[in-house]
Amino acid sequence: MLKNKVFDYSAQIGVIGLGYVGLPLAHACVKSGYSVMGIDTDLQKVAKLNKGQSYIADLCDADVASLFGGGKFSVSSHYGTLKSCDIIFICVPTPLNKEGQPDYNLLFKAVESTAEILSPSQLIVVESTVAPQTTEKNILPRLSKKGLLVGEDFFLAYSPERIDPGNSAYNLANTPKLVAGVTENCTKLTQNIYEQLGMFVVTVSSPAVAEMAKILENTYRDVNIALVNEMAQICSENGIDIWEVVSAAATKPYGYQAFYPGPGVGGHCIPVDSVYYTDWAQNGKIGASLVRHARDINAAMSKYVVDSLSTVLLNNGRQLSGSKVLVLGVTYKRDINDQRESPAVKLIELLSRRGALVSYHDPYVEEIKVNGRALHCSRFDKRLLNEQDCVVMAVAHKWYDLRNLSSSCALIFDLTNVTVGLGYRKNIVSLFKHNCK
Ligand SMILES: NC(=O)c1ccc[n+]([C@@H]2O[C@H](COP(=O)([O-])OP(=O)(O)OC[C@H]3O[C@@H](n4cnc5c(N)ncnc54)[C@H](O)[C@@H]3O)[C@@H](O)[C@H]2O)c1
Known part of the structure; x- marks a missing residue:
């Protein structure tokens, strides 16, 4: 059962998108004792990580080296390697396009690639910032394409990242984490994993509330x-x-x-x-x-x-x-x-x-x-x-x-x-x- 694997640290974790959000998250997972498979489509970043080099301010080269140290971290640009993961975090960019409009292409591509390898009992957690209702209206249908049922065959949740790069006072460990699953058991499993990472979790009633809360914080x-x-x-x-x-x-x-x-x-x-x-x-x-x-x-x-x-x-x-x-x-x-x-x-x-x-x-x-x-x-x-x-x-x-x-x-x-x-x-x-x- 996934819950047991979360509690005994045997759950395999995948992190898609190893940037300002994904890399510190992968680091937190490895530090807590989980094995992590990092996926990034940027081959230069994959090469840098494999050389033990960091490219973000919040992790130094020694942190990256320590990721690989215990044999609990590997990086790749191939989604196939995620098949064996129990939990997959999606942390890819949601930028603006050339016309200054929301560009969901990278996120939807990552979700579609995840759908290809989606296996029964996997938990998918989206951390990328999105407009309200995106998880249920746009991500869930893409993941359900092969007929797997959310809340039964696989689990899906949204949890916005609130990281503030360069902020030495607030980090992943002392910033409350909002969590909302598509179903109650999706919420519970996601709460379990973040709590195992040492985070203080606040659950809300739906992904749309968590998505909107993130938007409120930043538009404020x-x-x-x-x-x-x-x-x-x-x-x-x-x-x-x-x-x-x-x-x-x-x-x-x-x-x-x-x-x-x-x-x-x-x-x-x-x-x-x-x-x-x-x-x-x-x-x-x-x-x-x-x-x-x-x-x-x-x-x-x-x-x-x-x-x-x-x-x-x-x-x-x-x-x-x-x-x-x-x-x-x-x-x-x-x-x-x-x-x-x-x-x-x-x-x-x-x-x-x-x-x-x-x-x-x-x-x-x-x-x-x-x-x-x-x-x-x-x-x-x-x-x-x-x-x-x-x-x-x-x-x-x-x-x-x-x-x-x-x-x-x-x-x-x-x-x-x-x-x-x-x-x-x-x-x-x-x-x-x-x-x-
Ligand atoms: N940077 C922040 O401070 C911050 C804070 C809170 C939330 N967020 C949100 O988190 C998300 C990620 O932001 P970030 O700053 O980490 O972005 P980033 O650009 O630093 O990192 C994202 C990584 O994803 C990779 N990527 C892109 N498409 C991919 C794909 N299909 N498969 C695998 N990897 C892929 C990119 O190569 C990149 O390395 C965004 O939605 C952002 O709005 C960012």
Whole structure:
């Protein structure tokens, strides 16, 4: 029985998609004593793992090496190897396509490949973020194609991942895990396995509730960031310092959570999940105009930053076109190597379209694509800083020494007010503050 195998650690586990979500999950399973088969269609990742190399910030090479150490982990790009697994977690990407719309192709492909090898009594758990009702309306029918009955012949559950890469305070072990099976026994089995991994499980009544909860968590952030981004622009127009406003509001001990303005929202989750939601909701009577509008505000921030930089340069006697601009940090947030949907990359694209001579540096990113072309990370040295008309502090990785920067640059445009601790410096201007006295 699967339940017994879960409790005595003899259950074989498969993890499909060994990225930011799947690899730490595989690591947690091996650490708990299970044997894990990892599947990824990216052959480079498979090769790296086989060499004991990590490609995500939350696991180091030693962690990857330890995965293989006890002979309990193997990786492959062939689904056939999953046939013998008792539990299969699906952790593949659910991105946006070129038109900015939800792209379920990778997920449905992974589900269809799983359906090919689906055997009686297997438990399939989907962790990828999806629009509400996807598990029951789109995943279940694909898995049931061969006639196996859910809740009897096989088990299916949805459990959204809430991982926050680079967050040292919250990880898989101390972030409650939402779980909902298609049937009650699907829920129970899924709860059992996550609890064996040391997680605190919260069960909900249906996959749709768990799917919607994940969407709520992330659209909540998108909407609140949009609120403060819009307010920041209005404050700037009126000479009010939004950073001081947010700090002042944050002194209220209840009923308020601080969100900070900036150059936009990036990453694989927040800007993407909002679109999965609005796309899904548009078929109903209500729509989701609030979230749609919030998304538009956040997406337009890169343009606002470029216009503001143009003003700042003009105030310093320079035109944006022809100015040398170095962007520091291109990931979607500080101290990680993930540049998906990064506002800084969008900013570089807009700057180069407006004629700026733009380069970038990021200690974690060797190359980015700018308007379809490769741009390499510049060598970070005094000469590079000295020759810039403006250095844009886009992502304040701890790697950067702000004090040294400020003494080596003619002009710094700080997008996240990270230089506030340095006190007033003539050569530093913060976004939204350039109109303030
Ligand atoms: N990154 C996060 O912080 C985060 C947090 C919560 C939820 N999520 C969600 O989790 C899911 C996975 O995100 P991620 O950040 O781990 O993505 P990722 O791109 O880092 O990793 C996904 C992996 O899946 C592989 N893959 C793609 N198609 C495949 C297929 N058909 N079969 C096997 N492997 C395949 C890719 O090569 C990649 O290595 C997404 O739905 C995402 O929205 C991500």
